[in-house]
Structure formats: C-alpha cells, structure tokens
Amino acid sequence: MPKPAFPSLPTFDSVDDERLHRKQRLAASFRLFAKYGFDEGVAGHITARDPERSDHFWVNPFAMHFGQISVSDLLLVNHKGEVVEGERPVNEAAFVIHSQIHAARPDVVAAAHSHSLYGKAWSSLGKLLDPLTQDACSFYGDHALFDDYTGVVLDLEEGKRIAHAVGENKAAILRNHGLLTVGHSVDEAAWWFVAMERCCHAQLLAEAAGTPISIDTENAELTASQVGSHLAGWLSFQPLYEVIVREQPDLLD
Ligand SMILES: [Zn+2]
Numbered sequence: 001m002p003k004p005a006f007p008s009l010p011t012f013d014s015v016d017d018e019r020l021h022r023k024q025r026l027a028a029s030f031r032l033f034a035k036y037g038f039d040e041g042v043a044g045h046i047t048a049r050d051p052e053r054s055d056h057f058w059v060n061p062f063a064m065h066f067g068q069i070s071v072s073d074l075l076l077v078n079h080k081g082e083v084v085e086g087e088r089p090v091n092e093a094a095f096v097i098h099s100q101i102h103a104a105r106p107d108v109v110a111a112a113h114s115h116s117l118y119g120k121a122w123s124s125l126g127k128l129l130d131p132l133t134q135d136a137c138s139f140y141g142d143h144a145l146f147d148d149y150t151g152v153v154l155d156l157e158e159g160k161r162i163a164h165a166v167g168e169n170k171a172a173i174l175r176n177h178g179l180l181t182v183g184h185s186v187d188e189a190a191w192w193f194v195a196m197e198r199c200c201h202a203q204l205l206a207e208a209a210g211t212p213i214s215i216d217t218e219n220a221e222l223t224a225s226q227v228g229s230h231l232a233g234w235l236s237f238q239p240l241y242e243v244i245v246r247e248q249p250d251l252l253d
Contacts, residue, residue: 007238009185009231018051020071022109025186025237026058027071027251031244033114034067036194043178044114045094046193048186049102055079057102059095061088070253079103093153100159101166101182108182110189119179122200126175129199131215132206136199137223138192138232143171146180170228171196187241188233195236 012018026048033039033046042063050056058074060066075086081095101111122129126147131140146165153159162180166172170192171181179196183189206212215223226232245251 007235009234015052022048022051022186023058023071023074024252025190025241026074026110027069028241028244029112029186029190030060030066030069031248031251032190032194032240033112034065035244036116036197038114038116038193038197039066040115042091045091045098046110046112046186046190047094047098047102048110049108050076053078054106055103056084057098059090059098061086062091062094064088070251072253096153096156096159097162097180098159100156100163101180104160104163105166105168105182107184108189109184110186111180111182112189112193113174113178113180114193115178116193116197118201118204119173119197120177121204123173123175123177123179128173129196129203130212131220131223132203132212133199133215134223134227135195136202137215137220137226138195138228139171139199140220140224140228142169142224142228143173143196144169145173145175146177147175149174149176170233183233184230185234187237188230191233191237191240194240195233 029046045059047057047059056076056078058076060069061073061075075083075090077090078084083090098111128145129136129139131137144165144167146162174180181189181192
C-alpha cells in the first residue's frame, strides 16, 4: 500500500491562485476567531500580504463581525491606507499597525491582532510568557513585549515602534492591549494567535493555583525547535481550517 502523504505547504500555478488561497485562509481565520470569542466590538484585525503587490494587504472591513466575513468582503489596502478593492472602510489602527509590520518584515505574509480575553489580561502584567508547557515553548525566545501603551494606535510612528518591538519574533505582547502574531502564511499567523491566547490562559490558571515549574532552558530551546517552526505553525492550522469550512462553507463566498 502507498504511504499516505504527509500534509505539505501548498504551491501555486498562478498568482491569482495564490491570492485566492490567502483570502480563503484569511476569511476562515476570522470565522475561527469569532468561534473562539476573540472578537471585541470593532477591535481586531488579521492581514494577508498580496502575493503580487507586496506593499498591499488584505484585511477585514471595519465594524463587520468576524463571524460574518466571507472572502468577497475582504478589503485590499495600499501602502497609503487607501482601500483599492472592497466597498467598506478599513480600521485605521489596522492600517497603522499592520502596514508597518508588513513593511519591516518582508518575510511576513500575515499578521493577527485582537483583544482576546486571556491575551489582554496577561498583557496587563507587562511580562513575557514562561515555558511552562510544551505548547508554550513555541514562544520561548520568540516573542517580545511592547511596553509603551499610549492610547489607541492611530499614529504611523507608533505602528513603527510596535513593528520594531516585534523584531524578528513570531509574536508580541502589547502591554495593556492584547496579542499580536505574525507568520509566513495566514495559517501560521492565525494558529500562533490561537496558541498564544491559550498559553496566556494556561499561565494565568497555573499562577492563580500555585507556583508553576518552568521547563529548563535546554529543554525549552529543544522543544521550541520542535514545535515552534513555521511549518509546525502552518500544520497546526490545517485541522481548524477543515472544520470551519465544513461548518461554515459560506465563508468561501
Ligand atoms: Zn487593538
């Protein structure tokens, strides 16, 4: 019998195929964020760089619930913050933060940010996550703290400072605000967000119950190399994508 194929990163015959794929993953990510309760009014955004116009990105329309977003609702925004495809306005904070991250990190295809409950609770402590579990090791030595909260992010200079804080990491904790993750695919950025939110939840629970024991440095580094790669992040998203498309096929409209 032939050996079943292990899931592998997709390849594309055309830039149109690649764009559609990114938009489908983006719409699915919003549906998943809604399912997990990561929405908070009009806050939160996930972006996907356009595969052709690399200084443009796809993003959710302002004031549209994550749970109602389909592929055809996504906006294309240029480097000046102008909506060049789509009917609705863009969230100004989405442009200010994400444009600077996409500009600073050419390797980043997607970035995710929302005001999820455990992420924002953790963010108020002003400290990095500890390697308390195997899952938390995905972020070991690979996330940063932006500890300079000065109100809603509406200034490009602040977007630049957030991008600078993210640096080469896969994630940042924005103090008094929430979490931010990036990835080489939409799948990866969305997965790291889900995973990081759960790590914040887990550490809050553990610290409320007692004094948690951290994984030692050597094993935290080893585990990070095993569970924290771009491919591992992408792979972890695949079952979520299959479930959400089966549950809510209109997301592909
Ligand atoms: Zn925010």
